[in-house]
Amino acid sequence: MSSEASRLAKFNRLASAYGTDLYRFAMWLCGNDALAKDVVQETYLRAWKALDQLQDEAAAKGWLLTIVRREYARTFERKVPLFTDVDTVVLTEDSELEPDDRTEVRLLRRHIMGLAPKYREPLLLQTVMGFSCEEIAMELGISKSAVMTQLFRAREQLKSKLQDDGMADNVHGIF
Amino acid sequence: MSMEFSEFRRLLGAEPRSRDPSFLRARDSSPEFRAAAAEADSFEDKLERALALQAPADLPDLLRAIPGSAPSVVQHRRGLRFAMAAALLIAVGAASLTWRMNSGWDSVQDYVADHFRHDGPAMLALATREPAAVDVGAVLAEFGMTASPALAGIVSVIKTCPTPDGKGVHMVLDTERGLVTVIYMPGTAVPDGEHIRFDDRDAVLVALRSGSAVIVGSESQQVAGLHELIQASLVPGGGST
Numbered sequence: 001m002s003s004e005a006s007r008l009a010k011f012n013r014l015a016s017a018y019g020t021d022l023y024r025f026a027m028w029l030c031g032n033d034a035l036a037k038d039v040v041q042e043t044y045l046r047a048w049k050a051l052d053q054l055q056d057e058a059a060a061k062g063w064l065l066t067i068v069r070r071e072y073a074r075t076f077e078r079k080v081p082l083f084t085d086v087d088t089v090v091l092t093e094d095s096e097l098e099p100d101d102r103t104e105v106r107l108l109r110r111h112i113m114g115l116a117p118k119y120r121e122p123l124l125l126q127t128v129m130g131f132s133c134e135e136i137a138m139e140l141g142i143s144k145s146a147v148m149t150q151l152f153r154a155r156e157q158l159k160s161k162l163q164d165d166g167m168a169d170n171v172h173g174i175f
Numbered sequence: 176m177s178m179e180f181s182e183f184r185r186l187l188g189a190e191p192r193s194r195d196p197s198f199l200r201a202r203d204s205s206p207e208f209r210a211a212a213a214e215a216d217s218f219e220d221k222l223e224r225a226l227a228l229q230a231p232a233d234l235p236d237l238l239r240a241i242p243g244s245a246p247s248v249v250q251h252r253r254g255l256r257f258a259m260a261a262a263l264l265i266a267v268g269a270a271s272l273t274w275r276m277n278s279g280w281d282s283v284q285d286y287v288a289d290h291f292r293h294d295g296p297a298m299l300a301l302a303t304r305e306p307a308a309v310d311v312g313a314v315l316a317e318f319g320m321t322a323s324p325a326l327a328g329i330v331s332v333i334k335t336c337p338t339p340d341g342k343g344v345h346m347v348l349d350t351e352r353g354l355v356t357v358i359y360m361p362g363t364a365v366p367d368g369e370h371i372r373f374d375d376r377d378a379v380l381v382a383l384r385s386g387s388a389v390i391v392g393s394e395s396q397q398v399a400g401l402h403e404l405i406q407a408s409l410v411p412g413g414g415s416t
Contacts, residue, residue, distance in 0.1 A: 008242055015238035020230040027228050034337045037231060044238050108225040126190070127226050133190055152188035159218065 011048055014060050019044070022068050024128050028120070029072050031113055043067045065129060065139065104162070111161040119154035122147050177201070183208060187215040283365055283380070286339045287389050288373035290358065294336075294345070295391065299354050302331035302347040314344060318361045319411055320385065326408035339363050343386075352396040357405060361386040368402065385411045 022043060027036035046067050047054075054063055112120065125131040125139060133151070137144040178186075178201040186198055193199075202212040231237075311327040314335065322330070329348045336345040340362030348355045367382035371389070378391040379399045388405050392398035 011242055012239060015235065019234055019238050023230045023234055024226065024228045028226065032335060033231070034335060034342055037234065040234070041237060041241070044241050048241050104221060105225045108221060112225060124226070127223055148189035151190065152185060155188050155218070158222070
């Protein structure tokens with residue numbers, strides 16, 4: 001395989017493996033479909049240009065995530081969208097859920113968007129991107145202990161808000 | 176050494192899917208631990224389901240196209256960032272209309288049908304289920320536009336969306352004719368009053384003082400009757416960011 005073909009194959013593997021998760025991550029960061037798509041496209045454009053710098057493909061997820069976060073911060077940090085597309089983006093998928101579950105999931109989504117960024121981002125890194133607490137700590141530049149506290153509090157807040165919504169039957173009181 | 180329940184709860188809240196051996200042993204160490212673990216698993220399932228947004232169907236194709244068309248992607252992005260600047264350069268009611276689209280649609284008619292099929296019904300459903308206060312002025316101000324009180328007062332749902340020439344606005348209006356969709360396209364020139372018919376929908380294009388709009392409704396709603404309201408009510412003003 002030529003080096004250009006090999007490079008292309010490597011890029012396509014990264015696009016297939018992480019494109020969806022990176023879109024979800026970006027979407028939950030900015031709450032806007034068009035902007036999330038734009039961030040991910042820009043991320044992959046930068047990745048394509050800098051692909052030779054990625055020596056170890058096993059490190060690709062963290063590498064791409066760093067680009068996404070940088071791109072998001074650079075472009076949209078001071079221009080948070082005023083309206084969230086989250087409900088509309090997932091509507092088709094949700095039609096398969098039972099009505100009660102659909103309501104609970106929609107409420108949960110709203111509360112996730114309402115979390116302060118310092119709680120939301122570690123939660124997204126863990127649940128959407130599959131990062132460990134150690135990896136999150138490294139990415140965010142904080143201690144593992146701080147990450148665990150933020151994750152604990154994020155879940156605690158979500159459960160509390162669901163209970164406030166009257167979803168107590170489906171939320172348990174372990175925290 | 177066995178794990179304290181308080182420490183176990185802390186780990187459940189922080190990393191419930193942990194595969195750490197001591198954590199896994201603790202999960203099954205007593206009925207109390209097992210119950211807490213089961214409850215945490217149940218919540219985690221819901222959380223994962225809530226976070227699992229459906230990615231756009233065209234995302235894989237867009238990403239795979241990047242190596243072959245990097246310059247055009249850059250161009251598209253610039254178009255998104257500077258849609259406002261582009262809109263200012265478009266002559267209002269231009270006699271010569273350009274159908275060159277940046278985002279893959281052959282014409283504005285294709286765009287309207289494609290866009291509406293993508294999320295039109297979802298937005299209408301959202302408006303039906305969830306009438307809520309929306310900040311119409313703030314969203315439109317991003318594009319240097321404003322809506323008259325008559326228009327702003329009937330907007331049920333509003334969001335930004337892609338248009339043929341950059342970011343625009345997708346609204347659902349609660350009118351006397353029922354719920355009607357309006358898409359504002361800041362950088363697109365259209366033939367004023369032209370009808371578009373697709374599926375069971377009737378749409379009418381509206382040339383505005385800045386950019387354009389399309390009104391989409393069912394064939395029975397006679398959306399052309401809203402042309403005057405949109406043209407008079409969606410006007411430059413309100414500042415932009």
